[in-house]
Amino acid sequence: xxxxxxxxxxxxxxxxxxxxxxxxxxxxxxxxxxxxxxxxxxxxxxxxxxxxxxxxxxxxxxxxxxxxxxxxxxxxxxxxxxxxxxxxxxxxxxxxxxxxxxxxxxxxxxxxxxxxxxxxxxxxxxxxxxxxxxxxxxxxxxxxxxxxxxxxxxxxxxxxxxxxxxxxxxxxxxxxxxxxxxxxxxxxxxxxxxxxxxxxxxxxxxxxxxxxxxxxxxxxxxxxxxxxxxxxxxxxxxxxxxxxxxxxxxxxxxxxxxxxxxxxxxxxxxxxxxxxxxxxxxxxxxxxxxxx
Amino acid sequence: xxxxxxxxxxxxxxxxxxxxxxxxxxxxxxxxxxxxxxxxxxxxxxxxxxxxxxxxxxxxxxxxxxxxxxxxxxxxxxxxxxxxxxxxxxxxxxxxxxxxxxxxxxxxxxxxxxxxxxxxxxxxxxxxxxxxxxxxxxxxxxxxxxxxxxxxxxxxxxxxxxxxxxxxxxxxxxxxxxxxxxxxxxxxxxxxxxxxxxxxxxxxxxxxxxxxxxxxxxxxxxxxxxxxxxxxxxxxxxxxxxxxxxxxxxxxxxxxxxxxxxxxxxxxxxxxxxxxxxxxxxxxxxxxxxxxxxxxxxxxxxxxxxxxxxxxxxxxxxxxxxxxxxxxxxxxxxxxxxxxxxxxxxxxxxxxxxxxxxxxxxxxxxxxxxxxxxxxxxxxxxxxxxxxxxxxxxxxxxxxxxxxxxxxxxxxxxxxxxxxxxxxxxxxxxxxxxxxxxxxxxxx
Numbered sequence: 001x002x003x004x005x006x007x008x009x010x011x012x013x014x015x016x017x018x019x020x021x022x023x024x025x026x027x028x029x030x031x032x033x034x035x036x037x038x039x040x041x042x043x044x045x046x047x048x049x050x051x052x053x054x055x056x057x058x059x060x061x062x063x064x065x066x067x068x069x070x071x072x073x074x075x076x077x078x079x080x081x082x083x084x085x086x087x088x089x090x091x092x093x094x095x096x097x098x099x100x101x102x103x104x105x106x107x108x109x110x111x112x113x114x115x116x117x118x119x120x121x122x123x124x125x126x127x128x129x130x131x132x133x134x135x136x137x138x139x140x141x142x143x144x145x146x147x148x149x150x151x152x153x154x155x156x157x158x159x160x161x162x163x164x165x166x167x168x169x170x171x172x173x174x175x176x177x178x179x180x181x182x183x184x185x186x187x188x189x190x191x192x193x194x195x196x197x198x199x200x201x202x203x204x205x206x207x208x209x210x211x212x213x214x215x216x217x218x219x220x221x222x223x224x225x226x227x228x229x230x231x232x233x234x235x236x237x238x239x240x241x242x243x244x245x246x247x248x249x250x251x252x253x254x255x256x257x258x259x260x261x262x263x264x265x266x267x268x269x270x271x272x273x274x275x276x277x278x279x280x281x282x283x284x285x286x287x288x289x290x291x292x
Numbered sequence: 293x294x295x296x297x298x299x300x301x302x303x304x305x306x307x308x309x310x311x312x313x314x315x316x317x318x319x320x321x322x323x324x325x326x327x328x329x330x331x332x333x334x335x336x337x338x339x340x341x342x343x344x345x346x347x348x349x350x351x352x353x354x355x356x357x358x359x360x361x362x363x364x365x366x367x368x369x370x371x372x373x374x375x376x377x378x379x380x381x382x383x384x385x386x387x388x389x390x391x392x393x394x395x396x397x398x399x400x401x402x403x404x405x406x407x408x409x410x411x412x413x414x415x416x417x418x419x420x421x422x423x424x425x426x427x428x429x430x431x432x433x434x435x436x437x438x439x440x441x442x443x444x445x446x447x448x449x450x451x452x453x454x455x456x457x458x459x460x461x462x463x464x465x466x467x468x469x470x471x472x473x474x475x476x477x478x479x480x481x482x483x484x485x486x487x488x489x490x491x492x493x494x495x496x497x498x499x500x501x502x503x504x505x506x507x508x509x510x511x512x513x514x515x516x517x518x519x520x521x522x523x524x525x526x527x528x529x530x531x532x533x534x535x536x537x538x539x540x541x542x543x544x545x546x547x548x549x550x551x552x553x554x555x556x557x558x559x560x561x562x563x564x565x566x567x568x569x570x571x572x573x574x575x576x577x578x579x580x581x582x583x584x585x586x587x588x589x590x591x592x593x594x595x596x597x598x599x600x601x602x603x604x605x606x607x608x609x610x611x612x613x614x615x616x617x618x619x620x621x622x623x624x625x626x627x628x629x630x631x632x633x634x635x636x637x638x639x640x641x642x643x644x645x646x647x648x649x650x651x652x653x654x655x656x657x658x659x660x661x662x663x664x665x666x667x668x669x670x671x672x673x674x675x676x677x678x679x680x681x682x683x684x685x686x687x688x689x690x691x692x693x694x695x696x697x698x699x700x701x702x703x704x705x706x707x708x709x710x711x712x713x714x715x716x717x718x719x720x721x722x723x724x725x726x727x728x729x730x731x732x733x734x735x736x
Contacts, residue, residue, distance in 0.1 A: 046374035047395040131559040132498075143496045145559035148712065234563070236705060237712075253367045254701050 033269075040262035047256075057259040067264060069239060070247040071271070073154065077243055078222035080158035081165075086214060088166050090207075093173030094199070107174070110167030118164065122231020125160050129232070147233050150240040157241055160228050165221070169214055176210030177203070212283040216276055223272055244268045324630045325354045328619070329369070329382040331362040334588060334652035335433075342646040346637050353630055355381075366697065373397055373624070380625040381634055384429055384618050386420035390694040392620070393428040399621030401427040404632040409639060414656040416682075417616030420690060429618025430639040431656030433647065436584045436678035437603065437612035437687070438515050444597040446500065446578040450478045450487070457579065460604035464520065464540040466547075472604045476502030476554035479578035488554050495553035504568035504580045505548040505555035507711045509691070509700075511582045514613045516541040518688030519606030529693025530732055531703070533725040534718075541606070542710060543717045550713035558711035583615075584678050588652045591671065602677040612681040615690045616656055695732045703728040 015022075040058065043051045061067050092110060096103045113121060128135045129146040137143055146156045180203060188198045204211075226245040229235060235242040235250060244264065252261035328343070330336050336359045343355040358379060360368050366388055372378040373392075384392070392398050401409070410418045410427055417431035442457060452475065462472040479502030480488035487493065488502065506512055517524055522537030532538060549555045556577070561567045572580035573593045580590075581603070590598065603610040619638050621631040637643035644657035648664035651671065655661050668675050693699070703724040710720035 045391075046370045047392060047397055131557060145557070145712075148559045148562065148708075236563075236708060238705070238709065250701075253371070255698055256370060 036262045036265055039258055040266055042259050044258040045256040046258065053259065057263045061260055061263040061267065066239070066242070067244075067247065067267075070242050070244045070264075071267075073239070073241065074223055074225075074243045074245075077154060077158060077161075077225060077241075078219055080155060081161050081222045081225075082215065082218045084158075085162045085166055085169060085218060086211075088162065089169035089214070090173050092166065092170045093177055094203075096170065097174055097177050107167075107171075110170055112167070113164040114168035116164075118227035119231050121160070121164055122228050125228075126232055129156060148237045150238045153233050153237055153240045157225070157228050157232060160232070161222070161225060164228075165218075169218065172210050172214050173207065176207045180206045208283065212279070216279050219275055219279070220272055223268065223275070323352050323354070324627050325356060326381065326625070326627060326630055326634060327356045327358055327379040328634070329358045329360055329379040331360055331365040331383060332652070333359055334650060335383075335647050338647040338650055338652065342638070342643050343634075345646075346634070346643065349637075350633070353633065355634055373622070376624065378622055378624075380622050380627060380631050381619055381638075382622065383432070384421075384620045386417075386615060386618075387691050387696045387700075389421060389428055389618070389620065390423050390692070391697070393423055393426075394694050397623055398428045399623050399625075399628070399631060399635070401430055401621075401635065404621065404628075405430070405636055405639065409636075412641075412657055412659065413639065414616060414658060416614050416687075417618065417656045420616055420692075421618045429620045430635050431616055431618050432638065432644060433617045433653040434656045434661075435510075435615040436654055436675070437614050437681035438511050438581060438583050439603055439677035439681065440601050441572065441580040441582060441586070441590055442599055442601060443572070443575060443578050443580075444599055446479060446575065446596075450578070452478060454599065454601070458601045460601075462519075462544065462604050462606055464544050464607070472503070473548065473552060473554070476548065476579065477552060478502065480554045488552060493553075498553060498556075499576065501556050501571065501577045502554040502579060503548060504572065504577050504582070505545045506561035506568050507558060507704075507707050508561075508565065508568075510613055510615060513542065513545060514688055514690075515581075515603055515611060516545055516606065518611030518613065518686075519604070519608055520544075521606075521608035524688065525692060529695065531699065531725050531728040533703070533721040533728070539717060539721055542721060546711060546713060546717055549711065558708070558713070562708045562711060584654055584675070587668070587673070587675070587678075588650070591651070591673065600674060600677045603681050609686070610681050611686055611688050613688050613690050614682050617653075618656075693732060699728040699731040702731040 041052060041054060043053045043057070096107055126147070131137065131143060131145045131148070134146075136146065144152070146152050184202055184206070185198055188202050193201065224245050225243055226249065229241050229243055229246045230249070233241040235246045245268070248261050248264045248268070251257050251264060328339060330339065336357050339355075339357050343357065347354055369378060369382065384398075389398065409430075413431040414434040417434050418427060421427055421429040421431065440457075440460075444454075447454070447457060456471075457475055460472040460475060461469050463470045466473055474489070477489035478487055479500070480493075480498060481500040482494045483497040483499050484492075484494065488495075504512070514524060517538050520537045520541040522535045522539075522541050523532045524538065525531055533542075549558060555561075556567060556571065568577055568580060569582065569586060569589060571577040573590070575596055603612055619635065621628075621635055625631050639657060641657055641659040644655045645660040645663050647653045648655040648660055649667060651664065651667040654664045665675070691700075706715070706720050706724035706727060709715040710717055710724070715723070
């Protein structure tokens with residue numbers, strides 16, 4: 001009896017300690033998600049009264065070629081950003097851990113864009129990309145419409161995104177690299193492995209936990225890209241940069257169709273869960289967290 | 293990756309959702325503070341003075357002024373109304389009010405102030421804000437018509453006189469009466485000093501444009517459509533982009549930009565509505581077609597000498613659009629009596645005159661308009677071209693319809709392509725019309 005009540009008391013104390021974060025989780029995550037699920041079955045334009053419409057929003061969105069297009073653009077964007085950003089960050093991390101003079105300064109410099117407000121950066125880039133009087137065209141001596149040429153707009157957005165995030169990702173690789181014990185690298189060198197061989201056979205495999213984390217978070221953030229698109233192209237030209245997060249914003253706050261927007265948000269959520277699970281499955285069999 | 297925008301949007305959504313669950317706060321007695329929202333920084337100053345005067349008259353009533361920038365105005369208004377945190381009174385334009393009126397969000401002005409109050413106000417603006425026989429706003433500013441600001445120095449340098457540009461005409465076939473094109477060519481220069489009508493002119497190196505043709509509904513394409521005898525909408529709010537006369541007007545504008553290169557590329561102007569204003573202010577556009585709403589911007593920021601001439605006339609004459617802004621009352625405000633009192637004040641000569649005294653806006657209360665004309669007369673600016681074009685002359689109606697803003701979002705991407713010259717005018721306008729009308733009829 002007393003043991004049971006003791007255990008109950010322990011559980012109670014445990015929940016009490018959990019309560020603050022549990023409250024945060026419920027109030028700011030679970031409840032809003034619940035509201036969005038509920039909204040996905042309503043027609044609401046923010047002025048007229050809510051009207052339940054059953055599955056109509058889901059039918060509309062899932063059969064809308066524009067939404068399929070938005071998913072495709074987003075996937076394409078992720079494909080442009082994630083590999084380049086990861087490779088670049090890895091390269092920077094390797095260079096910055098060499099102990100070259102000025103490394104500490106460069107570490108800070110590379111992270112600055114990530115620290116800045118994306119919208120402000122977007123405005124600066126808008127000026128850089130401007131067809132007339134833009135800095136980029138002035139340097140190149142061209143008159144290219146970087147942001148209004150359908151073939152160039154998405155790569156331009158991807159380039160800005162990579163530029164602003166690469167320093168942040170580099171930090172994780174620097175941390176990961178510093179975890180690799182020197183004796184392993186030394187042993188490899190003693191066995192006659194060159195720097196390239198050491199990197200691909202020792203360093204890279206031992207970086208897998210970092211790599212997993214970096215890839216998962218990069219893919220998620222690529223799928224949620226919004227600010228840069230909002231500041232630079234607003235989804236144009238010809239829908240070339242109409243990524244899902246922008247399409248959701250547009251549907252909710254320009255077209256004022258909250259029901260459709262809710263469905264789109266839930267689909268994006270589902271896609272991200274699936275992508276993350278797939279990555280986890282891939283890495284689970286390949287990660288060793290134990291370093292001897 | 294901090295997604296500020298998404299966060300704001302989510303917060304707004306949450307606030308909106310929260311408002312569905314909770315009610316509004318109860319009204320207090322005695323002293324009342326109301327809030328008023330506008331998108332115009334200049335107007336805000338005038339309103340603060342106006343409300344200070346009202347406070348003197350009725351010490352129990354204080355009105356605070358909020359400014360929400362134009363780019364976010366209607367997005368924020370809509371979410372705030374849904375969230376129950378919108379102001380008691382706010383500025384409204386003719387293109388957006390009817391959706392709000394239809395859903396009971398606005399105070400019925402006829403009921404609040406009586407049906408005869410409107411006699412004191414600019415009739416065009418009253419008409420714009422009347423739907424099904426009910427007036428939904430108290431007119432505050434009237435835009436007059438569209439005219440052309442010109443840079444006197446650039447005109448002189450091109451060897452032209454004011455007489456050459458005072459009565460410009462244009463024609464879709466670029467015939468002898470297309471003086472607008474000829475003048476604009478003379479006023480367009482590349483970095484080698486060659487003008488657009490000379491051989492060897494390099495459009496990629498333009499340093500000065502003759503004219504401000506761009507995808508600008510109120511200042512550019514509506515007047516061109518009207519001046520060619522075309523139409524933009526039917527009375528039911530559906531769009532008529534494919535009207536042959538309308539198509540001709542668009543073709544003419546697109547040619548000015550992409551064929552004759554006398555106006556900046558749409559790559560610059562499509563996404564930056566102020567590009568032509570800024571270039572004019574910097575002395576890089578010679579003829580800048582716009583409305584009274586830019587008069588202060590020009591007068592305060594321009595360092596060269598400038599003037600105003602009338603809107604170029606097309607085959608159907610010089611047909612302008614005129615527009616107005618009203619103040620509307622929030623029907624959900626808990627202080628309806630005071631809201632009516634403020635509406636009455638702002639509809640009076642005294643209350644409305646403040647926004648005219650700085651010259652920023654033409655008051656829509658007829659008796660208050662004189663201060664505006666006095667201001668510009670004193671400044672030596674002849675504003676008559678903005679009024680001659682609409683006085684007893686036919687005008688093209690300003691956009692209407694409960695779904696105009698949705699429709700405008702839907703057709704803009706197609707017009708973007710048309711102005712860039714990437715889609716043929718005919719095909720682009722067909723697409724624009726289809727998208728716009730779908731938003732009107734199916735856009736529930």
